[in-house]
Amino acid sequence: xxxxxxxxxxxxGRPGVSFVNFLIEKFPxxxxxxxxxxGESVKxxxxxxxxxxxxxxxxxxxxxxxxxxxxxxxxxxQAQPVAKDHEEFKDYYNKILDLVLESSQKTVAxxxxxxxxxxxxSNKEIMELSYLIESITSKNANIRFLxxxxxxxxxxxxxxxxxxxxxxxxxxxxDVLFYKKHLRIDKLSKKRGLHFTLDGIHLNSxxxxxxxxxxxxxxxxxxxxxxxxxxx
Numbered sequence: 330x331x332x333x334x335x336x337x338x339x340x341x342g343r344p345g346v347s348f349v350n351f352l353i354e355k356f357p358x359x360x361x362x363x364x365x366x367x368g369e370s371v372k373x374x375x376x377x378x379x380x381x382x383x384x385x386x387x388x389x390x391x392x393x394x395x396x397x398x399x400x401x402x403x404x405x406x407q408a409q410p411v412a413k414d415h416e417e418f419k420d421y422y423n424k425i426l427d428l429v430l431e432s433s434q435k436t437v438a439x440x441x442x443x444x445x446x447x448x449x450x451s452n453k454e455i456m457e458l459s460y461l462i463e464s465i466t467s468k469n470a471n472i473r474f475l476x477x478x479x480x481x482x483x484x485x486x487x488x489x490x491x492x493x494x495x496x497x498x499x500x501x502x503x504d505v506l507f508y509k510k511h512l513r514i515d516k517l518s519k520k521r522g523l524h525f526t527l528d529g530i531h532l533n534s535x536x537x538x539x540x541x542x543x544x545x546x547x548x549x550x551x552x553x554x555x556x557x558x559x560x561x
Contacts, residue, residue, distance in 0.1 A: 330358075330359045330388045330552070331362065331384075331388055331389075332359055332360065332387065332390070333387045333389070333391065334349055334361060334362065334365065334390075334391050334393075335365070335390060335393070336365045336366075336374075336392065336393035336394055336439075337366060337367060337369035337370075337374075337396065337397055338365060338366070338367040338369075339442070339530070339531060340363060340364070340393055341363060341366060342363070342365065343505050344504035344505040344527055345504070345514060345527040345536075346511055346514055346532050346533055346534050346537040348532060348536075348538070348540040348541040349361060349365075349541075351541035352544055352545065352548075355541070355545055356545070359548070362384070364383075367408065368397060368401075369394060369397060369409060370410065370412065371412055371418055371421040371422055371425065372409065372411065372417075374421075374425055375428075378425060378428045378429070383429065384432060385431070385432050386432075387433035388433065388434050388435070388555070389435050389437070389547075389551050390432065390433035391437045391439055391544060391547070392425060392426065392437070393439035393441075393477075394422075394425070394441070395418070395440070395458050396442065396443075396444060397409065398411045398412050398441075399441065399458070402451075403451065404498060405496075405497075405498070406498050415457065415458070418458065423465060426465070430469075430471060434555075435471055436472045436473070437472070437547050438462055438465070438475070439477055440458065440459035440463070440474070440475065440477050440478045441455050441458055441459065442455070442477040442478055442480075442481050443478070443525070443526060443529065445492060446491070446523055446524060447485075447491075449492065451494075455478050456478055459479070473547065475543060475544075477540065480539065481539070484524075484525060484539065485525070490522060490524050490525075491523060494528065494529035494530070495528035495529060495530065500528070501528065504528060508527070511534050514527050514533055515533050515535075525539065
């Protein structure tokens with residue numbers, strides 16, 4: 330079985346803890362192709378998938394994109410162009426799904442998760458994008474929707490997090506360079522008053538485990554429904 334993991338730095342696994350490594354440990358016989366790229370937005374991901382065609386033999390593909398279309402508004406420097414409004418976001422998201430569906434039997438569209446661990450304006454927009462993605466995917470039987478924003482909201486309701494969000498590019502770069510081990514990442518996360526992320530966006534060990542668990546559930550469901558067709 331071959332699985333595409335399409336997304337931004339959260340999928341690539343830097344900064345923070347990589348949920349993909351947890352999946353590789355859990356499913357050693359599955360081939361995971363990490364197609365995460367830092368700073369990616371819906372517009373830049375569409376450009377990338379248009380220029381570099383996906384392999385045509387994926388059994389399952391996850392598309393986790395959208396957080397940078399919100400997060401980058403807080404930054405002084407934008408790494409990639411972002412959607413100017415929700416209508417443009419919807420247009421590019423549909424185009425991305427069309428490209429992915431050509432290369433994979435089934436696709437899981439994953440909502441953006443968090444911009445900060447509090448009920449702030451950015452997370453209200455994340456929730457709006459989640460509803461938008463759900464409305465797009467509900468029309469296609471070959472796409473499942475995974476609402477990670479809702480998942481994290483339920484976890485955050487049980488804790489008291491700070492409003493810390495890394496908005497300086499230099500701070501994010503330092504986190505990438507100097508915080509690579511799980512223990513150091515989790516220690517810095519705790520120092521910042523966070524429970525599931527390193528910096529309000531990227532995952533610590535707890536956050537990465539949550540994402541990996543929900544991805545794993547989707548993989549198991551796919552395997553069960555296709556057990557006769559896939560030699561797993």
